[in-house]
Amino acid sequence: MSEPPANRLVIGLAQINCTVGDIAGNLARMRAARAEAAAFGADLVMFSELFIAGYPPEDLVLKPAFVEACRVACETVAPETADGGPAILVGLPWNENGQCYNAYALLDKGQIEAIRFKVDLPNYGVFDEKRVFASGPMPGPLVFKGVRIGVPICEDIWGPDPVECIAETGGELLLVPNGSPYWRGKTNERLSIAAARVVESRLPLIYLNQFGGQDELVFDGASFGLNADCSLAFQLPAFTDMVGKTVWERGPDGFVCVEGPRANIEEGDEADYAACVLGLRDYVDKNGFPGVVMGLSGGIDSALCAAMAVDALGPGQVHCIMLPYRFTSDESLKDAEHCARVLKVRYDILPIAPVLEGFEKVLAPIFEGTNAGITEENIQSRARGTLLMAASNKFGSMLVTTGNKSEMSVGYATIYGDMNGGFNPIKDLYKMQVFRLAELRNRWKPKGALGPDGEVVARNILVKPPTAELRENQKDQDSLPPYEVLDAILEGLVEKEMRVADVVALGHDLETVKKIERLLYLAEYKRRQSAPGVKVTKKNFGRDRRYPIVNRFRDPGLPEAGKPT
Known part of the structure; x- marks a missing residue:
């Protein structure tokens, strides 16, 4: 019955x-x-x-x-x-x-x-x-x-x-x-x-x-x-x-x-920040790492990653290292130290000049007669990556990678250098969103975050022009369009899979869009070897976007066939 x-x-x-x-x-x-x-x-x-x-x-x-x-x-x-x-x-x-x-x-x-x-x-x-x-x-x-x-x-x-x-x-x-x-x-x-x-x-x-x-x-x-x-x-x-x-x-x-909770939920940038913190915390904890180590450059990306790491794990599990060279400005040294002090993390400074001098000496016989350029800049990044991986290896802490989606889209990153690491909390954030989330974190802290209240990213970091500091007076925009322009183009090409002509129709320069598309395809081999990172967009690099590395297709930028011009 x-x-x-x-x-x-x-x-x-x-x-x-x-x-x-x-x-x-x-x-x-x-x-x-x-x-x-x-x-x-x-x-x-x-x-x-x-x-x-x-x-x-x-x-x-x-x-x-x-x-x-x-x-x-x-x-x-x-x-x-x-x-x-x-x-x-x-x-x-x-x-x-x-x-x-x-x-x-x-x-x-x-x-x-x-x-x-x-x-x-x-x-x-x-x-x-x-x-x-x-x-x-x-x-x-x-x-x-x-x-x-x-x-x-x-x-x-x-x-x-x-x-x-x-x-x-x-x-x-x-x-x-x-x-x-x-x-x-x-x-x-x-x-x-x-x-x-x-x-x-x-x-x-x-x-x-x-x-x-x-x-x-x-x-x-x-x-x-x-x-x-x-x-x-x-x-x-x-x-x-x-x-x-x-x-x-x-x-x-x-x-x-007739009864149940009625919670308010985070949306927009607040939700993205909370997702990055949760993704980093669980990746570290579920894999059994005792904490994280990361390079702190005095720039916006590493500052935001440091704040996220402290919010996720607490200051006692975060070790930040500054790796200066002769192109590192006093401003960057000051900003990195301020960030570490506010976040109350362990902070060490390891100058890399002796390492680079050793590389130069070893490479001198085969580099003789050539001019210094991108190769020497990349050696700086790879020296830093090697030292950070050594700290990770010695103490068991996971190395946090700190590159953003704008840079990874166009290959503005050094493979086996600043791309080193086990996990990247901002991998799916474009550069302009990195700035927004840093400003957001200075006035708001998500529930459950273990970091301090108030400003955690120095005001100077938010206003100074981004730079890799790999040569004298270098600025990101020496090589790239302004990030507002770059991010808008990338959103069309990556998130929306738009034709070049349709991106141009939004008001962008044809040659600039074609250059960005070319860089996007050329960097595929780098992204295939990059650390995993938190997904916050509908199309992240990794599970969502699976392009071939060997790929000769380029959109000529012509209007769609049969479509009136």
Whole structure:
């Protein structure tokens, strides 16, 4: 005899940090979250997509031992739900009939009560799920306390069919586990997609998102719910590890949320800064580094990276090193020292002249008769990179790379020099945004940040012309257009994949645009060897943009064929 359907459900939302491959650790976090949900009387606690495995597991899913270990973990925790506490909804990879699925399981009454498989597998941008998973059948609802609950998994709500199937087979409530990575503007995109499914199905929806950093990706949480009339049911904070409480009661038109958090969430530059800090913190912590080391030049990029590192890890885990040469200005020395003092980090000065003199002596026989130029400038950068890597190697700290997206786009960086390092928190920030985020951090500090309040990037750093200081009186704009112009051109060529002619139509000089396009292609080999870094745009260098290194195509900059001039 089936139980009468419940008229009230308390649903706990585990917006918590998991680690790819740490099955035992993820299981421990799952138990702790369930205990927290039990304390506020939850009937059910749901976890994010593939939580037991960590998301995205990528080719780990191709290892039978890994998939088996995830299933064993699920089967181990299932009997614990016989204790009268909350049931569990949790994601894991699941092998069945020789196929591996992205699955979501209901654990209740001491067993695995039901399981559903993801139907729509994303295979664009950062996603590559068709490589490792099979597509599941259309999902009907599962039954919990007599309530018919649909569990479309992440991408399953980005098209209409899976939710339509759930609605047509009697679904009453949609609980959607997600591994939705952050990029600028993503919150509104998620809300729009969820609202479309609610309008079509007339069912309330809970959107639970993963929290935490995983390699280049940052998962911002920001979980939310919509009532059947599309009104906001609840909003969890972004960039916050928590177990949220929501209460749903059955009314004349179905379930309505009567209790839940209503947080304000960061947007725009504030969200980008928080994402960079979270991505750096989790990359360092999850890989077991005791801290970070980085070069501090007195410029804007390294100053912002130092602030992010202290916000992420605390000053005791950040070691900054100034590596001056004869082209390093007194102004840069003063600005770097001020930055280190304000941030309260360990700060050392290692002059590189003896190293360069050694290089010059060794290279003299083969360089005889040549003029000094770019090669000698790059040797300076490589000497610094070698010394920083030595400090990293000796003390175990990870070297932070500090180049921005504008520089990496056009190859204005030295491979095996300033590109050295393990992770780059500003890799996906154009130069003008670096300036904006530095100014933002001087007047605002994100919640949970471990750095000081107030100004952390000296005013002089914000106003002086950017320079690599590799030769006398060098300025970045000796080699590049002004960054306002460069960034606008790059946004068209990189983010929007625009034709050269269309970028020119925005008001840019044709020869300048063609030069930037050429540099963009030529630098592909450098970017392929660059450190990973936090993704904050829709098209980062790495997972999103996969161009060939050998590539002779150049857009001639002519108007589109057949298009009137």
